[in-house]
Amino acid sequence: MATLKDVARLACVDVSTVSRALNNTSYVHPDTKERIYAAAQELGYHPNVMAQALRQGKRHTIGVVMPRLHMTIFSQILQGIEQEARNRGYATLICVTEDEAKAERECLTRLRNGFVDGLIIAATGKNGRVLRDIQASGLPVVQILREQERRLSSVTLEFETCGYDAVKYLYDKGCREIGLINGTTSLAPYRDRYRGYQRALAQYGLTEYSCACTQPANSYEYGYDCTNQLLDYNPNIDAIMAAVDVQGLGAIRSIVDRGMSLEQVKVISLTGHAVGGMLQTSMTSMEMPAFDMGKEAAGLCIAEVEAPAGQKPASRHVTFSATLAEREST
Amino acid sequence: MATLKDVARLACVDVSTVSRALNNTSYVHPDTKERIYAAAQELGYHPNVMAQALRQGKRHTIGVVMPRLHMTIFSQILQGIEQEARNRGYATLICVTEDEAKAERECLTRLRNGFVDGLIIAATGKNGRVLRDIQASGLPVVQILREQERRLSSVTLEFETCGYDAVKYLYDKGCREIGLINGTTSLAPYRDRYRGYQRALAQYGLTEYSCACTQPANSYEYGYDCTNQLLDYNPNIDAIMAAVDVQGLGAIRSIVDRGMSLEQVKVISLTGHAVGGMLQTSMTSMEMPAFDMGKEAAGLCIAEVEAPAGQKPASRHVTFSATLAEREST
DNA sequence: CTGAAAGCGCTTACAG
DNA sequence: CTGAAAGCGCTTACAG
DSSP states (O other): OOOHHHHHHHHTSOHHHHHHHHHTOSOOOHHHHHHHHHHHHHHTOOOOHHHHHHHHTOOOEEEEEESOOTTSHHHHHHHHHHHHHHHTTOEEEEEEOTTOHHHHHHHHHHHHTTTOSEEEEOOOSSOHHHHHHHHHTTOOEEEESOOOOTTSEEEEEOHHHHHHHHHHHHHHTTOOSEEEEOOOTTSHHHHHHHHHHHHHHHHHTOOOEEEOOSSOOOSHHHHHHHHHHHHHHOTTOOEEEESSHHHHHHHHHHHHHTTOOTTTSEEEEEEEOSGGGGSSSOOEEEEOOHHHHHHHHHHHHHHHHHSOTTOOOOOOEEEEOOEEEOOTTO | OOOHHHHHHHHTSOHHHHHHHHHTOSOOOHHHHHHHHHHHHHHTOOOOHHHHHHHHTOOOEEEEEESOOTTSHHHHHHHHHHHHHHHTTOEEEEEEOTTOHHHHHHHHHHHHTTTOSEEEEOOOSSOHHHHHHHHHTTOOEEEESOOOOTTSEEEEEOHHHHHHHHHHHHHHTTOOSEEEEOOOTTSHHHHHHHHHHHHHHHHHTOOOEEEOOSSOOOSHHHHHHHHHHHHHHOTTOOEEEESSHHHHHHHHHHHHHTTOOTTTSEEEEEEEOSGGGGSSSOOEEEEOOHHHHHHHHHHHHHHHHHSOTTOOOOOOEEEEOOEEEOOTTO
């Protein structure tokens, strides 16, 4: 790889002049400039980003930490982050934790060591202290989807409203025995959806039928098993709310396997991301603007990164709303 | 952030000694070592990776360039890459191109500028020259899934066999009018699947019914539209082969919308990745070991990165096989 | 066993 | 308008 020095030698000027010419950072005589451009061209010169980064104290890279990507909303969020970051001149580093505290801690330790300028995370909730430390050390942290630490910026969804609205919607459709498939309430989204569900039940005088666990709940199998459990417990259940899409797929399958129809038991997903509309019987869902949320998170993160050293902005919290996409399963 | 110098000052030794102690790179007196560790601990010292990278000429980062992530096999491959890379001490940088040549070129230009030690790419096929340039400049490039350049290493699937085997399987099931939904044959996977399909048709004396295009074909809508087209053209089609899962979802939906059943028109996906098993009527597919392919690609890439300067290994080509997962749609 | 020095490739005041 | 010099934070021969 050609370096600045090589270009300088070929163009018969000092490296500093080359740097200025190439970066347009101060006036350089047109003739000199031309010679420099030609030399750079000839040598196929590309500046070494590491050296720039070291010198300028900025890496122009943000780190993203997520539990998983495949078949989840996170892959879409990541695409949003990546696009926005790239448009603004930043690269995106990705780490996958499988929601394990240990893996997450490892990722965080590595990322804070000068790898990135800022961090976007959908955390396990088990490394809160590390996250606060990182933020305190000057590396901005933005929480996506899961707002576990109020002191850190976040981009989230109105999960409580989501849960509430889904019940209301189903109630208006005539459902009176509404089951909820959820995940661990130690994570904000599950907790808030649950609260919204309960608030609506109270208001309509309905009984709670819910299924939660502390295990990884983000799966088809979990949705399938929970639905079986709910229907075993109360065969009159006439609607199932699934926290995420894959659980909804499991619920639909369970209903079909039991020889029932989706007319008898309606299904709605509380965080839709595209798959709902692609099914044999398409699934109603509260659709989440995942891509835009990713872009927003990247924007917030970069804004904090680029804020002048003295005046780091206070943490900001952006909340998006889900929109009901009514389909055939309800 | 504390630097080496800070630690050195606190421990009353030279920075070089601190470096040696912390990296265990030469003998340091136990007492000194202890003082250094204590100082590093107290200051919360973390080495600056950029400086290390600049000095050592290695970034310990690999770049990944993919067309998209959401609802595709690529998100799973990426997870495989990321896990293997992390286990081996590498970070993973991700770029999404949406299969646009221009976006891809931008990504490549940035990545080659010292951002990464090696590259894994599922290319558009339109920047072959740039890729060869990059490889020639000393940055290893590994192609994943799409082997567009024979001179670059690759990790792929036996797509030809996939296409052939699917026809054979359907033929044995009694199907005689087999349609194929494919994508642009300028990409190796589509081309090879098509060849396998044709080879089998020739062998069994069947007629070709195929749908291909140069537009982005990787979608539900495309699968839906193609199926309609195929069935309009020949209502006796009794099986549809879809290149990818989302096309298969579209095919199923089209069949259902036409008031037909999956008994009449069987559906198989040629690159399954989990979703097939989660459906109301589960979809048969040739399942691809995506996660392992990702790990393999990361392994190949890192091996090339770490090969001694003089003896860069020749390009390697690893081919995986798909396994038939028989489900209800056939 | 440890220090002093050079250097990775760049940028940026400071002179002139 | 351009050069010489310092320095980002580290590692690594070279002495001693």
